[in-house]
Amino acid sequence: MKRREELVEALTGSTLGLFALTVGFLFPLFTLLVLIFESLPAIRKFGLFNFLTGTTWDPVAEVFGALPALLGTLLVTFLASAIALPVSIGIAMFISELSPKKLKPVFSTAVELLGAIPSIIYGMWGLFVIAPLMADYVEPFLQETLGRIPLLGKLFDGAPTGVDALTASFVLSVMIIPFMSTIVKDAFEMTPELLKEAGYGLGATKWEVVKNVVIPYTLPGIVGGMVLSVGRALGETMAVAFLTGNVHQIPKSLLEPLTTITVAIANEFTEADSDIYLASLYYLALILFVLSFGLLMLAKFYLLERLGKRWGTKGT
Amino acid sequence: MGNERHLRRVILRRKFVNILMLTLSTLTAMYGLVWLFWILGDILLNGFKFISLQLFLNDPTPPGIEGGGLRHAFVGHFIITSLGALIGVPIGIGTGIFFAEYGRHSRIVKGFRNVTDVLVSFPSIVVGTFVYALMVKPLGHFSAVSGSVSLALLMIPVIAITTDEILKLVPNSLREAGYALGAHRWQVIKDISISAAKRGILTGVILGIARISGETAPLLFTSFNNNFFSTDITKPMASLTVTIFQYAMGPYEEWHRQAWAASLILTFGTLFFFITAKAVVHGMRRSG
DSSP: HHHHHHHHEEEHHHHHHHHHHHHIIHHHHHHHHHHHHHHHHHHHHOOOOOOOOHHHHHTTEEEEOHHHEEEEEHHHHHHHHHHHHHHHHHHHHIIIIIIIIIGGGHHHHHHHHHSSSHHHHHHHIIIIIEEEEEEEHHHHHHHHGGGSSSSSGGGGGGGGSOOSSSHHHHHHHHHHHHHHHHHHHHTTTTOOOHHHHHHHHTTOOHHHIIIIIIIHHHHHHHHHHHHHHHHHHTTTOHHTTTSOOOOOOOSSSSSSSSOOHHHHHHGGGGOOOSHHHHHHHHHHHHHHHHHHHHHHIIIIIIIHHHHHHHTSSOOO | HHHHHHHHHHHHHHHHHHHHHHHHHHHHHHHHHHHHHHHHHHHHHHHHHHOHHHHHHHOOOOOOOOOOOOOHHHHHHHHHHHHHHHHHHHHHHHHIIIIIIISSSSSHHHHHHHHHHHHTOHHHHHHHHHHIIIIIITTTTTOOOHHHHHHHHHHHHHHHHHHHHHHHSSSSSHHHHHHHHHOOOHIIIIIIIHHSHHHHHHHHHHHHHHHHHOOOGGTTTTTOOOOOOOOEEEEEEEOHHHHHHHHHHOOHHHHHHHHHHHHHHHHHHHHHHHHHHHHHHHHHTTTT
């Protein structure tokens, strides 16, 4: 009897340990190795530097360069984050400081619902609803106004089609707002009531308390949340897959079609007819893996860990 | 006198800035809500217009011929997702239990836990390429089961992290009471930790299912797509999400209509899981 229980003990311990080892270590490591292995032909043929700076993506001539897709990814992610950040801070401030106590859960749930909508729905909705609006109204309007300004106007050159960097970034920004604002809101709510009341006691207005007490206190949380959202936006596929046009070119204006790493993989993976083509797509996936894993780890270990120490809790 | 006027002006300016910023903050919140209602409204309006019984009962017809449905995609989606959950749920819960019950004081396990936490936000399309290299390339053809495996890989971190967090809330004194009675560790886990954290673990499982039920990217090159009804998990199988992708990008008006209808089912299915998870948490708080 005793022996049987000890056997179960050893068995559960080692099985669960194996699960944890696999999930938390072997799986990401193995993914990295598989990606490297699969992209070996492309690594050998193009090298790292040439692949990263190459601007041609020509499956027929079998010449592949990652620069358009890489820049597209960075551009769309950057624009989306730039739109999402102020909005997310505003939403977090509204939920944690402004809304009546009873309505707080309602607003938080509404924001979380926005985040729970599948990304393909964002993409389809963007294609059918937002893209025509952008092409017919918003983009001509931008060309009429901002487009007239020298230099800045260059950003809005070209025919407004609605399938371009601007629309893709915009839809992506709507998609990451819930994620970003939830993290910022959680950070805001960690500010000790005492500090805030000290601010009010000195006669500060609500905005001054937020600006001078809450934001400085939670800055690592805000930055960490932002980096985490950027990391997530980098790897987002379906929301932008409909809206970039998947054209391997470096866009000269925001109204030109482009591609991102994820979109190129999603559209071309099953059509890759030569080994070097597939290997190049794996190479793109490898770059994405390194970028997003690096960013997420940075956010997790450096920023949020530091914040965790300040709050006296480990890991957030 | 001049001093007082200056003071009044400063106060007025501060009040003005305050009101301005509070208004801006309120506007951003409204901005967020506008998108929520706009998306859900469009999905509801267009989806309901095109939803019909034949959508669920018929398989697709060639474009141009009336009366086609998406039965193959509904069934395929259900099979792929359930199989994914079947693989992912036990491993996810097991991993979470190990993090919380065994690895609490080990730096290495904490490292694993943080990596798992990072994997929650991991690009899903990379998981698809990974599974393609492991399961599709060697076999030479797409299969539904490889789709399920990629979905499982995506849901495991979500479930593991939720399970870990909820188990850490179980008071240690309960566990110590178990050990004092001479219980083994697995008995303490089974009869004390898990039974105290049942609802929380359930929430994690539902959240994990919600996460994978709307995934598209990892299915594109694992379970692929299939225009015919199939229940063979070793063959390519249609899923709602990939079908929506194909139909929305396609040139036919009929396809677009079906894509809207499928989106309605998909969105509200996913949100249903999400709200259920929320309700479970809420019930947990209420019952203490």
